[in-house]
Amino acid sequence: MKKYFLSLFFLFALGTAFAQNQQDYSNNATLAKRIKALADQNPQLVKYKSIAQTVGGKDIWMLTIGTGKHEQKPAIAVVGGVEGKHLLGVEMALGFAEKLIKNAKTDSIKTLLGKQTFYVFPNMSPDATEQYFAKVKSERSGNANPTDDDRDGKTNEDGSEDLDANGKITAMRVLDPTGKYKLNPDDSRSLILADASKGETGKYILLPEGIDNDKDGAFNEDDEGGVHFNKNSSFNYKNFVAGAGEYAVAEKENRALFELLFDAFNVYAVVTFGPVNNLSTPVTFNPAGISKRIITGWFESDAKANALVSEQYNKITKTKDAPKTQAENGDFSQWAYFHYGRLSFSTPGWWVPKVNPDTARKEKKFTNEDPTAAYLRWANSQGIANTFTPWKTVNHPDFPGQTVEVGGLDPFVLINPPYKMVDDIVTKHTNFIVGLSAMAPQLDFVNVKTEKVADGLTRITLKVMNTGDLPTYTKIGDRSYFLKKIVVDVAASANQSFVSGRKVQSLESIQGKDHKELSWLIKGSGKITISATSPTTGSKSIEVIL
Numbered sequence: 001m002k003k004y005f006l007s008l009f010f011l012f013a014l015g016t017a018f019a020q021n022q023q024d025y026s027n028n029a030t031l032a033k034r035i036k037a038l039a040d041q042n043p044q045l046v047k048y049k050s051i052a053q054t055v056g057g058k059d060i061w062m063l064t065i066g067t068g069k070h071e072q073k074p075a076i077a078v079v080g081g082v083e084g085k086h087l088l089g090v091e092m093a094l095g096f097a098e099k100l101i102k103n104a105k106t107d108s109i110k111t112l113l114g115k116q117t118f119y120v121f122p123n124m125s126p127d128a129t130e131q132y133f134a135k136v137k138s139e140r141s142g143n144a145n146p147t148d149d150d151r152d153g154k155t156n157e158d159g160s161e162d163l164d165a166n167g168k169i170t171a172m173r174v175l176d177p178t179g180k181y182k183l184n185p186d187d188s189r190s191l192i193l194a195d196a197s198k199g200e201t202g203k204y205i206l207l208p209e210g211i212d213n214d215k216d217g218a219f220n221e222d223d224e225g226g227v228h229f230n231k232n233s234s235f236n237y238k239n240f241v242a243g244a245g246e247y248a249v250a251e252k253e254n255r256a257l258f259e260l261l262f263d264a265f266n267v268y269a270v271v272t273f274g275p276v277n278n279l280s281t282p283v284t285f286n287p288a289g290i291s292k293r294i295i296t297g298w299f300e301s302d303a304k305a306n307a308l309v310s311e312q313y314n315k316i317t318k319t320k321d322a323p324k325t326q327a328e329n330g331d332f333s334q335w336a337y338f339h340y341g342r343l344s345f346s347t348p349g350w351w352v353p354k355v356n357p358d359t360a361r362k363e364k365k366f367t368n369e370d371p372t373a374a375y376l377r378w379a380n381s382q383g384i385a386n387t388f389t390p391w392k393t394v395n396h397p398d399f400p401g402q403t404v405e406v407g408g409l410d411p412f413v414l415i416n417p418p419y420k421m422v423d424d425i426v427t428k429h430t431n432f433i434v435g436l437s438a439m440a441p442q443l444d445f446v447n448v449k450t451e452k453v454a455d456g457l458t459r460i461t462l463k464v465m466n467t468g469d470l471p472t473y474t475k476i477g478d479r480s481y482f483l484k485k486i487v488v489d490v491a492a493s494a495n496q497s498f499v500s501g502r503k504v505q506s507l508e509s510i511q512g513k514d515h516k517e518l519s520w521l522i523k524g525s526g527k528i529t530i531s532a533t534s535p536t537t538g539s540k541s542i543e544v545i546l
Helices: 002-015 028-041 087-102 107-115 126-133 252-263 300-317 332-338 371-381 419-437 475-480
Strands: 046-053 059-065 075-079 117-121 171-175 181-183 191-193 204-208 267-273 343-347 388-394 404-409 443-453 457-466 486-491 497-500 504-507 515-523 527-534 538-545
Touching: 028 046, 028 059, 028 087, 028 126, 046 252, 059 087, 059 252, 075 087, 075 419, 087 117, 087 126, 087 267, 087 419, 107 419, 181 204, 267 332, 267 419, 300 343, 300 419, 300 475, 332 343, 371 404, 443 527, 443 538, 457 527, 486 515
Parallel strands: 075 117, 075 267, 267 343
Antiparallel strands: 046 059, 059 117, 171 204, 171 404, 181 191, 388 404, 443 457, 457 515, 486 504, 486 527, 497 515, 527 538
């Protein structure tokens, strides 16, 4: 397998170029053009459709990739744009589709597209991602559904204002003795919380850039950008949280995707490009998490599969120093495992790399963990400029007589790298998904034996083996009673009868490289056909002579 993964890496590293000569991330119009171009130029391999339109009138696109009957082959679902601020996830999902199709004539990818199906959903948050391209750029996660986030009976009444007129919504710091923030001694451009236990005192209040429009003491707490796709899933959903929606799966985007996936019994794994990362560091088995009525932890066998995939992810992408992540309530990737019952793999794809201090520039080792300072040091090492707005004093109506400054990091930069880095990230993660597909569950019959016994009877024994690395379906899927099991069917003629063993039977999940042994005692002569079928594995059949 190691040799196989290495060949995949060189295939994509040497054989592809990014589909468009873009200079920046894709807005919705550009995304639609790329999707349509990919399908129009490769109609035998790519189908596309809109599965829903958002309240803002934007399409939620789905691409189906592969040859033959898509629903009868094992499938991977690839989902981007689950977090509206994460434009990289959109590029990774669509970029995967483009690179896969660009290499469709190579033997390995041609074979793959004949054996498996890929369902790609590039952007589940098109209302939110469009804010990146707005006249005033600000981070947004929610759709266009008006919401009353502060529960005061009004919707969207306290948004952000561009106080320094630079086309970006950044931050405000207010000089105030009651403030909890102090200047970061590692980099005075950023602020960190003062530690009272160490005798530290704060001197700044830190707020998002804007005005308290409704005079309730909070700033920008009821902005445009209603319900977050990644807070509206049914697992661990929490009511009365800004962005969560009125109830679980309330939004058209969530309902459309979930209804489609629930009908896709052939999906054996979901790959999410979003904020949660269970690939750089795999999930750990926690017995307490599966002892509850409502399960909150991965089953041991599923955790082992996650660890196996995590190992391959780190080998293929060669990413390192990934920060720890915590799933929010209503997170999609958690839903994909706990409520959809599939192996769920998630990664943001990129994070600010750690940089050693440059002694030539008299840089010192950081004494504080601060994302802003870490980003600024990395950006400086890469020659990246114009992503930080120097603090500038403004007159603020809510703080008369006080010093108020506007500035800070540009929106989006902490989770989205410069666009020139995207192609390499997409290449690595395309390699990963192709490598993941090589680990798919697959059925085979091994150790097939026939033994003639008395009175025209034949005893048949065999092992139904999963030759793949991943289980035929998850343990949690077994618990849900929703995923379809393996069906073993023996096609016999009228002159053949079963003395023992069932003509049709179902098998529980088979772990990777494991097997289940079956036997039959059949009276008669001639030929029988034994088949084993599961949506997540495809079909396998053999003929046996009695």
